[in-house]
Amino acid sequence: STTRTPLMAGNWKMNLNHLEAIAHVQKLAFALTDKDYAAVEVAVLPPFTDLRSVQTLVDGDKLKIKYGAQDVSAYDSGAYTGEISGPMLAKLKCSYVTIGHSERRQYHGEDEAIVNAKVKAAFRHDLTPILCVGEGLDVRRAGNQVAHTLAQVDGALGDVPADQARTIVIAYEPVWAIGTGEVATPQDAQEVCGAIRGRLAELYDQELADQVRIQYGGSVKAGNIAAIMVQPDVDGALVGGASLDADEFVRIVRFAD
Numbered sequence: 001s002t003t004r005t006p007l008m009a010g011n012w013k014m015n016l017n018h019l020e021a022i023a024h025v026q027k028l029a030f031a032l033t034d035k036d037y038a039a040v041e042v043a044v045l046p047p048f049t050d051l052r053s054v055q056t057l058v059d060g061d062k063l064k065i066k067y068g069a070q071d072v073s074a075y076d077s078g079a080y081t082g083e084i085s086g087p088m089l090a091k092l093k094c095s096y097v098t099i100g101h102s103e104r105r106q107y108h109g110e111d112e113a114i115v116n117a118k119v120k121a122a123f124r125h126d127l128t129p130i131l132c133v134g135e136g137l138d139v140r141r142a143g144n145q146v147a148h149t150l151a152q153v154d155g156a157l158g159d160v161p162a163d164q165a166r167t168i169v170i171a172y173e174p175v176w177a178i179g180t181g182e183v184a185t186p187q188d189a190q191e192v193c194g195a196i197r198g199r200l201a202e203l204y205d206q207e208l209a210d211q212v213r214i215q216y217g218g219s220v221k222a223g224n225i226a227a228i229m230v231q232p233d234v235d236g237a238l239v240g241g242a243s244l245d246a247d248e249f250v251r252i253v254r255f256a257d
């Protein structure tokens with residue numbers, strides 16, 4: 001991961017209203033320094049209702065923190081009550097959008113076709129997808145984590161052209177490690193992240209595969225991030241619970257210290 005800038009992203013899930021969001025981002029901005037931004041890219045992924053407030057703060061104070069959303073509609077506009085479109089997120093200057101998070105797959109029935117359609121919707125509007133993939137406990141116990149996760153990568157990227165795919169971020173998040181306190185071992189993370197890069201080389205080419213950032217996610221904390229980040233194919237972390245504590249998230253961003 002020598003030429004890839006690590007991406008440390010905080011997935012707030014359904015937490016923090018817009019006032020709490022401002023206070024939280026202000027805390028992050030106060031703690032983070034140019035040294036941090038030189039080493040890694042830092043992003044927050046708040047609920048939709050916080051995005052305008054975060055945008056105003058980031059613009060007004062010229063913060064180097066990036067932000068994005070946790071989901072996007074596959075459609076650009078129309079009769080889709082309750083949905084949020086790519087053009088809406090682009091208008092708010094979002095950089096990123098997570099797609100196919102395991103909670104969306106589990107609780108909202110998102111299958112490979114929907115994830116693929118959302119990835120393409122993001123790319124249509126210059127939003128960088130953070131594509132979430134990873135196996136559940138049953139698949140891990142059967143030893144099928146690599147095949148399962150690569151099938152998700154294939155399904156999501158199917159007809160995505162190389163000029164778009166080269167900018168994607170992929171988050172390997174074993175479902176059994178999300179929100180459970182049970183972090184994958186660094187070797188487990190490397191096994192699947194390495195396999196994902198190998199698949200990108202097969203689907204596209206090695207040069208593209210070497211550019212794509214692959215994050216690990218699942219019970220990342222300040223105390224376990226350093227060992228994960230030394231793995232050659234891990235280029236950052238998608239952090240859920242621990243990203244809600246500003247001090248802890250800053251320590252995760254500074255994994256090297």
Ligand code: PEP
Nearest residue numbers: 178179217218219240241
């Ligand atoms: C996530 O939701 O993407 C995640 C990794 O959650 P946690 O860090 O809480 O396990």
